[in-house]
Amino acid sequence: MAGIKEAKYIWMNGEFVPWKEAKIHVLTHALHYASSVFEGIRCYKTKKGSFVFRLKDHIKRLFDSAKIYRMEIPYSFDEILVACKRTVIENGLEECYIRPLVFRGYHSLGVNPLDCPVEVVIAVWEWGKYLGPEALEKGVDVMVSSWTRIAPNTVPPLAKASGNYANGQLIKMEAILYGFSEGIALDSMGFVSEGSGENIFAVKDGVIYTPFLDACILPGITRDTVIKLAREAGYEVREVMLPREFLYIADEVFFTGTAAEITPIKSIDKMIIGKGERGPVTKKLQEMFFSYIKGEVPDKYGWLEPLK
């Protein structure tokens, strides 16, 4: 896999630092205990200029994640919002991924993080199709993971915290090393939860199903977008507990996420889903989603945050 495409500057605690100089001490608390929360956001280039998709919702989730971990972000909501946009502009990018990270810095190395400073960095870089160049059209082959998703009241799934991705990495590595693009984790009850970095939807007999928050999912912003767009298009969307085998017999299954956007799934555990290609509902939702983010339809939900 290609390495990160470096940009010029990283916003570090209020200042722009050259990419290669954006460094921290090896005894930073977050490095040892995953005491950090973050966001993944996309900025899209459109005919009307660049827009950051649902920036306010992402920053809201960042502050929520920090609250769960009792971290006080030393900047206001608006300061982070402006800093995200300025980082894109400063780097001269028109379309990119935006990664704000809030972490406990260098001070002490006991488990107790409360005295460690809370630091904030924002990086941006160009990032293509997360699950491969053909994924959006052709779909991906995935497996149900042998790893269970983080359980309620353990590592809280509503926080987008770095610690969650210890579980995510196990799911992802297993899938990749077994020759799949992604893994689907089941929750601790055995119901469908989500991918290592995506929410999941299934379509059966024209109805769209997706796990509810009780399946230990991250409340995905793309998930919310797709639910709204699908209802707008007249589909019934049910948030339910999904048994694993429901995926096998679904007509269509797809992932949603900022990085993955809307990616069709063509097989699960080597079982062909539907016709083994992108289905009509997935295609329709992709069309609605991409025309929205490209600014081709009116921004009725106020999701397009102008970069400038």
Ligand code: PMP
């Ligand atoms: N679940 C997990 C575990 C994720 O990491 C992501 C990516 N942030 C998602 C779901 C999708 O969330 P969003 O649509 O907000 O990117």
